[in-house]
Amino acid sequence: MPEQKVVEPEHLLLEAPREKKFITGSQAFAEAVKRGNVDIAIAYPITPQSETMHLVGDLYAQGYVKDYYRAEEEYGAMSAIAGAVRGGARAFTATSGPGLLRGLEAIVSWPGHRIPAVLGVMTRVVNAPLSIQPDNVEIAYLLHSGLVVLHAENQQDVFDFTLAGFVISEKVDVYLPVVVATEGFFVTHAKGYVELPPEDMKLPPRDPYKAPVPPTDCEIPPARIQRDAPVQKSNFMSYLIHAVWQQEVWSANRRAMKWIYKYLGGPIEVVNPDAEVFIVASGCAAAQGREAQRYAQMEGLPVGLVKIKSLRPFPEKEVREALKKAKAVIVPEHNIVGWLAKEVKAVIPNSGIVVDGPRVYGGMTLPVELIMDEIYKALGIKKEKKTVV
């Protein structure tokens, strides 16, 4: 392990020279943890997450991470993360599909407990018939709990979002957990080019006293600290306490937006902003959408792409603005419920222009042709279907 020097987040994330490497998504997660000055990582295996946490285990063995263990199961892992973060540590964990749902009671309580941590989510089927394939319906369960949720398209996003995730989550005006979701296998087990800053640099350590709520470490006055007050009585005070606390959680969630602009260049990316038909997509579907947009451009069709990087906070204003002149909006997704299509419909005034789909589920790949079909339909172009005999 090289000696690592602490550098400012701005330098590490935005200025440091980068070198191109050809690595898997799992490796990209680990490369971010390596530079993240992480105190503790807690692991419980599940395909397709396991490889990431193996690699993080290696980082512990090499001295990059100070503590690491294999938890009893995900509920225990997520609860222990909450304990470690309350104790002032910077913490990382990751899970997939059923593991995520098993840990969910703990995870959705993190925002209210003001637990800044980074959780990797490598998507996997959660509903029966069970499968290990990368359906991403589980992301829907994360959208209504106050977590900051970023959705990575590729290995580069995984690295950038994870490293920035530590920084954003600990901002005093945010102080919430950050989820970095990406599709299992398609991203975690496939290689892509990732521009990496030097490995002898790391983020400054977490400063748990730079915080809107104190850590629980008996090092800060006064003695009578009760951060996690159970709202004990069914009376007006309890409604009120819960209500104002959750309002603050959601305000904090929205305040993450300015840091997403600063460190990740904004919550959306727009390709061909003057188009008539837009593909709106996040995660892996955005990669397929990008291909479809390229095909369409080659055919001279007025098609653009809006890639959504941040699902929470949701870029309402930005999406509305980008789709202002759109005649049709195609939302390709890797799940049956179409959670992204619903989000998009909810923020634009003319939701009738949103095409539901194409959707694949069960973890299937999302062929670019399916998106192209919707583009032709939207533009009123009739294509002969070639039948292969």
Next chain:
Amino acid sequence: MGLEYVKISPGFEKYMPRDYVDLVKFGQFGKEIDVMQLGQFKELVEEHPMCAGCYMAYFIRVFYAALPKPEDTIVLGTAGCARLALSQAAVPFIYGNYGDTNAVASGLKRALSIRFPDKDKDVVVIAGDGGLMDIGFGMTMHSWFRREKFTTIMVDNEVYGNTGGQESGMSPKGIQLKMAPKGKQFDKINAVELAQVAGCVYVARISPTNPKRIAKVIRRAILAARKFGPTFIHAYTSCNIEYSIPTREVLADARAREKKDFKFYEWMTDEVKEYLEEIERKEKEKAKQEVKS
């Protein structure tokens, strides 16, 4: 270090709540208190909404008086009756989801060990029989298997008190409770034996009939956890509501159970024994000298 933060900065006394000033002036911080002095010092927990005459509440009162280093102690609780009092104490308290205590404590203790390798930061879980032996069973056991260095105290009222009197794994066989309409079908879980085989280095079972003994057990469990590994106390703390024990008979009930199935039991590893004996010998000497001078 914790003590520095408890103290009030000069000039601020008059702005602090009376209650807090009393805690610092007449309380336990920075001192070790003899539990027999209860009532003569400002206690860490006073007002709480537990049922009048509840023996669990009494146990918790003694627990706080017994802390070896309250200014560097963090208590974890969970859904259940005990948290009603734990959350009122002048000791930092963590309250997560039902049954998560031993996983949260594992993460917390590790974080504190990373950040303060040279300081004793005592982490203590106090949770109900349902919290530790039913819903949180896996996390309880695994914190012990992993040899996490904190203390677990089970306040066993043999019922889900807080949700209105349902059967728990710690209820005695045959007893009729809610959700056990034909009586409980299986035996009370042997928590003490489980703790011992799972790797606890100090284990005690106690019926709270003798405050001095409760305090001694709590102190020993906390001191041993600092150095050696997980420690466990199984305390019988009757629920006078769900078991219809009139308040004036609570102590008699505790005594009766002590004779039956809550006989005092204490077990520790050889190294813990050696360590505690050394500490207690030194304390006795110190006390003798103080008496002389």
